[in-house]
Amino acid sequence: MALCSVFIDGKAALVPTGTTILQAAGAVSISIPTLCHHPNLPPIGVCRLCVVDVEVGDFHKQVAACHAEVQDGMTVRTATPELERARRFALELQVADHPSECLDGETGEPCELRELARRYGVTKQRFVGDEARYPLDESSPVMTIDLNRCILCRRCTRACSLVQGQDILWIMGRGDESRVSPALSLPLRDTACVSCGQCLAHCPTGAIRDKRPLRPPVRPEAVVTSVCPYCGCGCQLDLNVSGEQILRVTSNFDGPANRGSLCAKGRFGYHFVDSPDRLTRPRIRRDGRWEEASWDEALDLVATRLREIRERQGPDALAVLSSAKATNEENYLIQKFARAVLGTNNVDHCARL
Ligand code: SF4
Ligand code: SF4
Ligand code: FES
Incomplete structure (x- = not known):
């Protein structure tokens, strides 16, 4: 593999050809501010926050570090006063029409723009634009746009x-009127959106x-990495918790099985955990009424009834329906139980329905 030797803020880095300046800086622990960049996505270079100063041969220019690739012998400066001025200017333009309550942190939501504006001491004072006033799109059952x-x-x-491969969201309009929207400006509900929330997970x-608001004082006390309980894929996710309560599920981009992707159930379907309707103990129906029972009681009853049915009507009167929530190993055991213990090949699985 061809390598490039570069100097970034005086530190030497040897990186493969094709590495971006941002990646090369990360490799030598130099952090460059970014806004439109996300490591999960190909670079697009629209915010110019990551601007750096590069010199190679006769070439001396400011470029976007997220987009520009290193060249052998390149010298990069990431934090000169001129660059910091350029970043502050880019941020001042960004905040000019941004809602004040958002910049003041009153929304309770994390915001990368607010963090950067605070870091650079940027307020709305220099350029005052009309604050954008778009109606909210609340048509999705799970997300607000x-x-x-x-x-x-x-x-x-x-x-x-x-x-996600869905192509639902586009940039519509031009100039001042540019906005994110589904085609034909349809409400999200009327599109083929699958409510996966990848857009939400990447939005800074x-x-x-x-849709479930996260307002002060209910802020996450901890972020606990866990595994989605819905199927056996093993997608990793982060539970944002306060005490015993799950406030929100967010993407964990390091998850080896899913790299931050989640389906609608994994990302938004966590309310069952503290739902009052959730069954946490076995129940047995007696005289038409459901009564709580111990696990021993419930399992004894199931075993007795299965035996009775098999003796009376033969093993093919029984069938086993397994679950995508179980692991491969558990599904293997359940089919083994059906064939070797019950004596039937009537085995099916909810993923086939
Ligand atoms: S939820 Fe998924 S499919 Fe729907 S707009 Fe967002 S990324 Fe696209
Ligand atoms: S809605 Fe899309 S374009 Fe707008 S800030 Fe969020 S991720 Fe960026
Ligand atoms: S991070 Fe936006 S241009 Fe590089």
Whole structure:
């Protein structure tokens, strides 16, 4: 593999050809601010926050580190006063029409723009634009689209198209009127959106967010990495918890099975955990009424009834329906139980329904 030797803020880095300046800087522990960049997505270079100063041969220019690739012998500076001024300017333009309550942190939602604005001491004072006023799209059962907070970074459109393969979200309009929208400006509910939430997971500002509000003082006390309980794929996710309560599920982009992707159930279907309707103990119906029972009692009853049916009507009067929530090993055991213990080949699985 061809390698490039570069110097970044005086540190030497030897990286494969094709590495971006941002990746090379990361390899030598130099952090460059970004906004439209997401490591899960191909670069697009629209926010210019990651601007760096490069010199190679006669070439001396400011380029977007997320997009530009290293060249052998390149010298990169990432934090000169001029670059910091350019970043502050880009942020001032971004916040000019951004909702004030969002920048003041009153929304309770995390926001990368707000974090960067605070870091650079940027307020709305220098450029005052009309604050965007778009109606919310609340048509999705799980997400709100609030274009007032959108900074047109296009992470959502790239995630929908390139990660999920759905192509629901586009940039519509031109110039000042550019906005994220499904084709024909349809409400999200009227599109082929599968409610996977990849757009939400990649959105840096909360312009696309979970419908269940997360407002102060209910903020996550901890983020616990866990495995989705819905099927045997083993998708990793992060549970944002406060005490015993799950406030929200967020993507874990390091999960080896899913790299941050989740289906609608895994991302949004966590309310069953503390639902009052959730069954946490076995129940036995006696005289038409459901009564709580111990596991021993319930399992004894099931074993007795299975034996009775098999003796009376033969093993093929029984069938076993297994679950995608179980692991491969558990599904193997259940078919073994059906064939070797009950004596029937009547085995099926909910994933086939
Ligand atoms: S939820 Fe999934 S399918 Fe729907 S718009 Fe977002 S990324 Fe696209
Ligand atoms: S909705 Fe979010 S991810 Fe999409 S362009 Fe706007 S800010 Fe970026
Ligand atoms: S992060 Fe590089 S241009 Fe936006």
